[in-house]
Amino acid sequence: MTPTKILIGQVFIVAMIIAAAMWVATGYVAGVFHYDAALGAPWFIALGRPIYYPWRLFEWWYAYEPYAPAVFLRGGAIAASGGFIGAGVAIAGSVWRARQKKNVTTYGSARWAEVRDVVKAKLLKSQGVFLGAWNNRYLRHDGPEHVMAFAPTRSGKGVGLVIPTLLSWTGSAVIHDIKGEKFLASDREFRRARKRLQSSSASRE
Numbered sequence: 450m451t452p453t454k455i456l457i458g459q460v461f462i463v464a465m466i467i468a469a470a471m472w473v474a475t476g477y478v479a480g481v482f483h484y485d486a487a488l489g490a491p492w493f494i495a496l497g498r499p500i501y502y503p504w505r506l507f508e509w510w511y512a513y514e515p516y517a518p519a520v521f522l523r524g525g526a527i528a529a530s531g532g533f534i535g536a537g538v539a540i541a542g543s544v545w546r547a548r549q550k551k552n553v554t555t556y557g558s559a560r561w562a563e564v565r566d567v568v569k570a571k572l573l574k575s576q577g578v579f580l581g582a583w584n585n586r587y588l589r590h591d592g593p594e595h596v597m598a599f600a601p602t603r604s605g606k607g608v609g610l611v612i613p614t615l616l617s618w619t620g621s622a623v624i625h626d627i628k629g630e631k632f633l634a635s636d637r638e639f640r641r642a643r644k645r646l647q648s649s650s651a652s653r654e
């Protein structure tokens with residue numbers, strides 16, 4: 450929705466609130482007077498009740514105020530409450546519209562991910578390819594899509610993403626390890642595991 454449409458919509462809502470309060474006040478005063486014939490002809494009848502034009506309250510107020518000042522005071526208060534509620538809604542609407550300004554994408558829509566984006570992308574899984582960390586949690590991809598990590602040389606792609614992924618990978622994997630770094634790492638892990646195995650079997654003997 451464009452800001453102009455939102456503004457027109459809000460103006461319409463405020464006008465409706467004011468008109469509704471006036472109508473309720475008119476209905477209240479007419480009810481107190483038991484829909485007397487002196488109030489004039491109703492606009493229409495709904496569910497057996499005469500319904501008057503919303504502004505009739507002010508005509509009756511002008512003509513009959515001395516006869517029942519308290520009734521018109523209450524009716525006037527009901528009508529005025531519409532003005533107060535309408536003003537409140539208008540202020541809330543303008544604050545809301547001011548906040549919408551940050552969603553303007555005239556100069557581009559790129560932004561950092563928020564919590565809901567991370568959840569929507571299903572990156573908080575406990576398995577899959579390691580992508581990084583966020584708020585003390587690992588971001589992991591576990592889906593049929595392709596994953597590409599792009600970062601400067603020696604920035605930690607291997608130690609940060611590839612090795613943790615392979616250490617936790619339960620399926621098969623084909624590893625194109627040009628520099629042999631992953632082989633060395635896995636060899637080191639293998640030797641450590643063998644040492645642990647040997648020491649545990651030695652302590653049992």
Ligand SMILES: Nc1ncnc2c1ncn2[C@@H]1O[C@H](COP(=O)(O)OP(=O)(O)OP(=O)(O)O)[C@@H](O)[C@H]1O
Pocket residue numbers: 600601602603604605606607608609630
């Ligand atoms: N967070 C870290 N703490 C300590 N050392 C790190 C860290 N990240 C990377 N290193 C060290 O920096 C070097 C490069 O790391 P790594 O091989 O993971 O980078 P790379 O991005 O895979 O590099 P390349 O582009 O050459 O493949 C390694 O010696 C690694 O031990």
Ligand SMILES: [Mg+2]
Pocket residue numbers: 606607
């Ligand atoms: Mg590397």
